[in-house]
Amino acid sequence: MRFLTFLTLTLLAFSAHAVLTVEITKGSSKATPIAIVPFGNTNGLPEDLQDIVSADLERSGLFRTTPKTDMLSFPTTQKEVYYRDWQRLGVSYVVIGGMTLQPDGRYNLRYELYDVLSGRQVFNANTMGALPQLRDIAHAVSDAVYEKITGIRGIFSTKMVYVEDLKVAGPGRFRLVYADIDGARERVLLASKLPVLSPSWSHRGDRIAYVSFETTRPAIYIMDPASGRKQQMTNFQGLNGAPAWSPDDSKLALVLSKDGNPEIYVMEIASKQLQRVTDHFGIDTEPNFSADGRSVVFTSSRGGSPQIYQVGLANGRPERLTFEGEYNARPRVTPDGKSLVMVHRENGIFHIASQDIKTGDMRILTETLLDESPSMAPNGAMLMYATQQQGKGVLGAVSMDAGVKFTMPSRQGDVREPAWSPFLK
Amino acid sequence: MSDSVRKNFLPTLASLALHAGLIGGLYYWENHREPPPKTVEVQIIEAKLVSLKTKVKDAATEDTRKVNKVEVSQAVEKEQDVKAHQEEERKASAEKLQEETEKQAKVTAEKQAKELEKQAQEELSLLRKEQEKVEKKQAEEKAKSEAKAQEEKAKAEEIAKKQEEKRKSDEKEKREKLAERKRQELSQAKVAQERRVKAEQSDEAANSYLAVLKERVERKWNRPPSARNGMSCELRIKLVPTGRIVDVDVVNSSGSDEFDRSAEQAVRAVEKIDELKGMDPDMFERDFREVNILFRPEDLRL
Missing domain, CATH: 3.40.50.10070 (TolB, N-terminal domain)
Structure with a gap:
């Protein structure tokens, strides 16, 4: 009887007993x-x-x-x-x-x-x-x-190009520099007494498009960084700028003002044929292909303040993507094609922000001093941007998840417009 | 009383029957013993009568031969006289005989009666003796049986007493058992209550220990950047009473080695939780020998 009671109690106790579970929902993102x-x-x-x-x-x-x-x-x-x-x-x-x-x-x-x-x-x-x-x-x-x-692919073997302004007048004041992502083994791809702007990597990483004033007016070039060979793509009146590669590297989206005010065009690289994508009296600039290559996101002032829009290449109908903040510009589609990284201004302060293309959710990644262009690492884990440090333009980077910020070792002059290469080889 | 009647009924009946038998026997004896002496008497008389008749006949025959007619009348007269005389004689002798016989019979009867009486007396005494014997025996038996009964009664009483005692002791035992059970139940209830209270307290205590554990692990959990909200990994940790984590196993993988490893490393980095040292050993055995830890980030930006 006693034994039974004991047994029952034990069984009860046993059945009632389950391994306790502690739930951990928070943690650090410490190094x-x-x-x-x-x-x-x-x-x-x-x-x-x-x-x-x-x-x-x-x-x-x-x-x-x-x-x-x-x-x-x-x-x-x-x-x-x-x-x-x-x-x-x-x-x-x-x-x-x-x-x-x-x-x-x-x-x-x-x-x-x-x-x-x-x-x-x-x-x-x-x-x-x-x-x-x-x-x-x-x-x-x-x-x-x-x-x-x-659990994320490393980016330490990737490269970058950036523009350096030595701020010393002369034939080599502006330089397009190619370097390891850690800044080592830098190689000057181009040196000019006139500005070099907007370097952009092809998706295969074998070519770089950029804007150079070397012919005294801006023109778009494509260069093979390995050989240093370059090819001029545009030579239009007015603004020729902001080249961006299509996902298959067969086209460039660019900004031309040859027809009066800056509009978005798409050029087929092989034939240099142009397709006009936007037609608006406002300024349309900074184009970027969507992941599927069927549309282009760009910055436009058509709504009064700079905001980001998306336009389908087939129908040419622009659609506004950003609604938060007084200023959103320099959109870059992330390597996974799911979000946009942009310069975002809120209450007069510039931030690097990312927005989910599908849901429109925006989050601020970092605060920055200038509306300099962010460039995303191909693993999506880091973002490189130009910033100011002790009065000098330097490259800053931010870890997307860890929120860790650091700046690249300071170079001789101002460093701007970094472009992070895709995974190479 | 009725018992004794019943018990003495048979002997009484027997003695009554015996007495009745004896009296009946005596009566029978009185009535049926007489004829045999009578028969003897008659025989004796007849024999006498026969002899008398022959004598008379012989004499008459002699008279007749001597005297004829006159003689016959004389003879007849004589014969009548003789006859009367003879009658008288016979009567007298008969009476005498009767008397004697009666006397004799009476004597005999008396004698016999005496004897009978004696016999009866003897028998009676014998009977009485026997009866006495019987009675004695009965008495003895009765005494015996009474003694026996007494004994039995005593025995029965004893048994009853014993039974009573047993019953009492049983009852007592039962009562004690009941009391014991009640006490036990009470104590069990008390224990249960205590356990409940303790459980509540221990729940609280357990929760506070779990909170410590949680806080330590959270502090050590360094999520890889590939971690995303909604991923989850469950570990089972084994603790020893010193609060040291001695073993970590992945029971439910997140599917990401890095995520799982970060969780495992968080636990291993905690290494030891000194606060658990003071824990109630029962609680430790019950709840803290093994603890599951579910890593499910909710605070990530992605």
Whole structure:
């Protein structure tokens, strides 16, 4: 009887018992502590791979790297990884590796990522390159580690172009610069005593369209950054500006004022044939193709203040997209085609904002001083824009999710109009 | 009383029957014993009569031969005289005989009666003795039975007493059991009540411990940028009473390794929750040996 009672109670208790569940709905978006251990057998190389990887990850805003001087050991193989040591440093992940010189003279870096808290290897891989590609090797490591931890493809191997104004009168005052996304290995694509504007990457990343005043009046050019070969696309009276590539890279959307006031046109690159898209007395500018290539978004003053509109290429009927704020301009369709990134002004303050194309939901990503054009990283996780720092134009970047802001190392002059390349190769 | 009547009924009946039998026997004896002496008497008389008649006949025959007619009358007279005389004699002798016989009979009868009486007396005494014996026996038996009854009664009483005692003790036991059960029920109810109260308190306590756990994990949870609102990952953590998290398992994956890992890392980064150390051991066993943690971001911008 007692036993039965006990049993019943126990059963009752048992049936009533369920594992408690705690629900976590909040969290931080703090930088993940990670240690990039100097790779084995890399002494004497012209590039410090460990430093490059650490800097890449730091710049993403998602990682906080452990200084070499804090490290208790420098493991280069799995056997040498003592998780306790790294736990003591408060590190979540450790990257180790070692370099070997191949018989063909190329360098092969083996690298491994460890989850310190769980005490296991997350992955390991190899990447190879010749001596001039040591930075590429490092960026490849950054990309892989970033992707493994964040779930987002890394952008450390991508490139950018930007315009630099040395503010010193002379033949090379304005420059179109091509560089790694970390600003290294910059290469001047074009130098001119007259302004260079609006660089724009083709979707394949093999060509750059830009506006140059080199012939004393603005004209649109396309350049192959690898070879430096360029081709003039327009030479119309008045304004020739703001080229943007169609998704298949076969067309350019551009602004021409040859017919009186700035209107949007689409040019077929191969034939240089023009199609006029807008016809309004207001200013229509800054065109950008939609993801499907069937319409163009642009900025127009037709509503009184600059707002963003979308126009179908087939019907030519414009539709207003933005209604929030007193000023919305410089629309860029994000790489996933789902949203627009734009310059947005509210109460006199400029912001970089993004808007969901379908729902129209707008959110402010960052505050900026000027209405400079934002350029989205191909992974959609970062945005690069021009800003002012200590009276100088610098490149700023913001992590879309983490909200982490940072500025690129200051260059010689003002840096503007950055354009982030797509994923290359 | 009726018991004793019933018990003494048979012996009484027996003695009554015996007495009746004896009296009846005596009566029978009195009536049916006489004829045999009478018969003897008659025989004796007849024998005498026969002999007398022959004598008379012989004498008469001799008279007749001696005297004829006159003689006959004389003879007849004589014979008449003789006859009368003889009659008288016979009468007298008969009377005497009768008397004697009667006397004898009477004596015999008396004797016999005496004997009978004696016998009867004897028998009676015997009977009496026997009766006494019987009675004694009966008495004895009665005594015995009474004793036995007594004994039995005593026994029965004892048994009854025992039964009573047993019953009492049973009852007592029952009562005690009942009381015990009641107490138990009460204590169970009390325990249940306590448990309920405790449960409520422990719910509160558990909630506060869960809140600590939640806060710690939230503080450590660093979501990857690929995390989106609506994604969810459920982990099961195993704790030890020191508050240390000793094991983490993904029970429901978000489908994203990075998201799952961020959750797991958050828990592992918490490592230990010192506040859990003070927990009631029962509660710990019940609710905190294993805890599920559901990671479902709601505060992301995407």
